[in-house]
Amino acid sequence: GENVEQHPSTLSVQEGDSAVIKCTYSDSASNYFPWYKQELGKRPQLIIDIRSNVGEKKDQRIAVTLNKTAKHFSLHITETQPEDSAVYFCAAPQALSMNTGFQKLVFGTGTRLLVSP
């Protein structure tokens, strides 16, 4: 069945600290793992993604790691800033049918990150 679990649901850090958000997925065929950031009153925006042929990807202060054996992936934000405060969603594709090859993107329940100055 489809299942993407995301933890923690809320995370409070001091400016300059690191933040880590973790997600687990169930479909072993999943091969693409995006992360979205949704600021208050705005649309979710893709911030980084990783494909299953790599274990880590970095983009300035954010990085994503993937452990396919354990079926989990994580978002790491270093040197957090107040503007990092937002809700973060992870996602993973889930096969709709073994025959069609179609997949749908299943989202985690979100993590509310609060960075205090």
Added chain:
Amino acid sequence: KAGVTQTPRYLIKTRGQQVTLSCSPISGHRSVSWYQQTPGQGLQFLFEYFSETQRNKGNFPGRFSGRQFSNSRSEMNVSTLELGDSALYLCASSPGTGREQFFGPGTRLTVL
């Protein structure tokens, strides 16, 4: 490329009415998904359309329906509105199956 657009951006309706929301995907994207987001809640999947066919449906009552046109534009309809339907409705377009999704700004629906 222009991003995903949704109209209208804000809508106020009363219980029992029906509403139609519209979504125009990024040019070339054939997949459009719809989500409901209530305050403090995550993204509740409504349905996905691909090449005018509903490919997947979430756990919402039959009052929620949708369609997709040959130009990939999609509409979502909610009939017999209830107070609990008040939410932000987001659509997202994607170039293909299981690929990255790009969200529109959403339509904020208020049911009085």
